[in-house]
Amino acid sequence: MGGIVVHNSIYRWRGADWRNVQRFEADFPDAQVILLEQNYRSRQNILDAAMSVIDRAQHRRKKKLHTERGAGEKIFFYEAPDDYAEASFVVDTIAQLVASKQLEPGDCAVMYRTNAMSRLLEEAFLAARLPYRLVGAQRFYGRREVKDIISFLRLIHNPADEASLDRVINVPKRGIGDKALSTLHMAARQANLSAGTVLLDLARGSASPFWDQFTGRAALPLADFGATLANWKAAAPALTVPELFDRIVNDLNYKDYIDDQSEEGKDRWENVQELKRLANEYATRTLEEFLENIALVSDQDTIAEGNVPTLLTLHAAKGLEFGAVFIVGLDDGILPHSRSFDEPEAMEEERRLFYVGITRAKDRLYLLRAVQRGGRGYSEEQLPSRYLDDLPADLIQGRSRTGRSLRPRETHTTWARPSEPRAARVVETRFRAGTRVQHAAWGEGIVLDSRIDGDDELVDVVFESVGIKRLAASLANLKIV
Numbered sequence: 001m002g003g004i005v006v007h008n009s010i011y012r013w014r015g016a017d018w019r020n021v022q023r024f025e026a027d028f029p030d031a032q033v034i035l036l037e038q039n040y041r042s043r044q045n046i047l048d049a050a051m052s053v054i055d056r057a058q059h060r061r062k063k064k065l066h067t068e069r070g071a072g073e074k075i076f077f078y079e080a081p082d083d084y085a086e087a088s089f090v091v092d093t094i095a096q097l098v099a100s101k102q103l104e105p106g107d108c109a110v111m112y113r114t115n116a117m118s119r120l121l122e123e124a125f126l127a128a129r130l131p132y133r134l135v136g137a138q139r140f141y142g143r144r145e146v147k148d149i150i151s152f153l154r155l156i157h158n159p160a161d162e163a164s165l166d167r168v169i170n171v172p173k174r175g176i177g178d179k180a181l182s183t184l185h186m187a188a189r190q191a192n193l194s195a196g197t198v199l200l201d202l203a204r205g206s207a208s209p210f211w212d213q214f215t216g217r218a219a220l221p222l223a224d225f226g227a228t229l230a231n232w233k234a235a236a237p238a239l240t241v242p243e244l245f246d247r248i249v250n251d252l253n254y255k256d257y258i259d260d261q262s263e264e265g266k267d268r269w270e271n272v273q274e275l276k277r278l279a280n281e282y283a284t285r286t287l288e289e290f291l292e293n294i295a296l297v298s299d300q301d302t303i304a305e306g307n308v309p310t311l312l313t314l315h316a317a318k319g320l321e322f323g324a325v326f327i328v329g330l331d332d333g334i335l336p337h338s339r340s341f342d343e344p345e346a347m348e349e350e351r352r353l354f355y356v357g358i359t360r361a362k363d364r365l366y367l368l369r370a371v372q373r374g375g376r377g378y379s380e381e382q383l384p385s386r387y388l389d390d391l392p393a394d395l396i397q398g399r400s401r402t403g404r405s406l407r408p409r410e411t412h413t414t415w416a417r418p419s420e421p422r423a424a425r426v427v428e429t430r431f432r433a434g435t436r437v438q439h440a441a442w443g444e445g446i447v448l449d450s451r452i453d454g455d456d457e458l459v460d461v462v463f464e465s466v467g468i469k470r471l472a473a474s475l476a477n478l479k480i481v
């Protein structure tokens with residue numbers, strides 16, 4: 001009898017185990033091994049990059065992937081000064097590829113290690129007024145844990161916000177049932193008050209005129225939450241936004257509530273931390289300004305289906321393919337994730353994730369990292385992903401905005417220097433302040449500033465359609481009007 005065994009599973013969390021193939025070969029020593037090495041999706045440069053990453057995986061049979069699609073373009077690497085610039089580069093590059101008719105919007109995908117990383121990308125697409133779609137996740141501001149924290153903050157700012165009150169009155173579980181909540185709203189309507197005002201008054205206990213409207217012990221958990229809300233509201237004027245954020249999370253023991261130590265729980269907690277990074281940027285501004293900004297961003301609906309760029313995690317990417325793939329967050333601690341550092345098998349899984357992301361690209365691959373990450377004013381310097389060192393320098397083009405090598409090691413790839421001869425250095429700016437220019441996607445704009453950076457000219461332009469953009473002249477194809 002004969003049979004076929006296919007080695008196609010790659011993720012440990014989906015049941016993949018390299019030992020299965022080894023056991024099969026040991027149990028059936030006469031079995032013939034056939035390596036499927038021809039690839040019909042990607043260009044050869046992309047395949048070579050992918051194999052340079054996965055060949056360093058342990059316990060893996062080495063293959064030599066080849067294609068008849070040609071070498072294709074080199075892989076483009078971009079080291080952004082911070083994570084905001086990283087997101088802007090992605091959106092600007094996609095807009096330019098689409099405007100120049102090199103790709104359709106739906107041919108582009110942006111991939112990242114954790115769901116929390118979608119926030120800045122979503123906001124960059126929103127700022128550019130470009131639609132996108134998310135695969136396998138809700139948009140950032142629609143995620144349960146993000147909505148919880150925002151609702152607590154809104155309730156502190158305005159206790160009359162009944163939508164926020166109804167969302168979090170039993171978060172975490174505090175024994176407030178539907179009947180007690182219904183009684184709270186009924187008491188508020190009868191007194192011509194908001195439910196939040198009645199809740200705060202219940203913090204006075206039996207001295208509250210509303211106390212006797214609740215049967216049994218139903219008023220106790222309401223009074224307890226009312227007292228907590230009253231304390232937050234009293235403390236808020238003396239606290240910065242990030243301090244108030246921490247006060248809420250700590251008082252509620254919210255981390256233990258949301259993070260059950262599963263992968264999903266850890267992702268939920270990372271979303272809370274990402275929201276905190278945004279709060280850090282409002283350390284010198286008011287809670288009202290913070291909430292107004294969130295309302296402005298979260299109320300916009302640019303999530304669409306059809307011919308639009310796709311945002312997704314690397315875990316969700318298997319089986320998909322795109323003309324151009326952008327992999328962001330190539331910093332140690334993100335990819336590979338810091339949770340995997342002490343577990344060899346988990347580190348192997350991180351390597352496989354990167355490999356899968358690379359091999360989703362058919363024609364163009366962009367690899368990005370940020371020198372500073374974590375929010376304006378609270379950024380921390382990042383080390384480049386160790387996986388970048390695995391990529392042959394002759395497959396890479398691009399530049400570093402810092403003009404330095406990317407990883408302080410004895411052996412490293414110098415991504416800051418392209419491997420092929422450079423064009424002659426730009427020594428004079430072409431665009432001057434006040435010059436009117438035309439962009440293929442964003443229409444007419446006015447140059448605000450221009451400067452030489454490395455071998456390129458960086459141009460700050462204000463467009464009526466999308467506001468201020470910083471563009472690399474070599475990529476933007478700006479035309480002077």
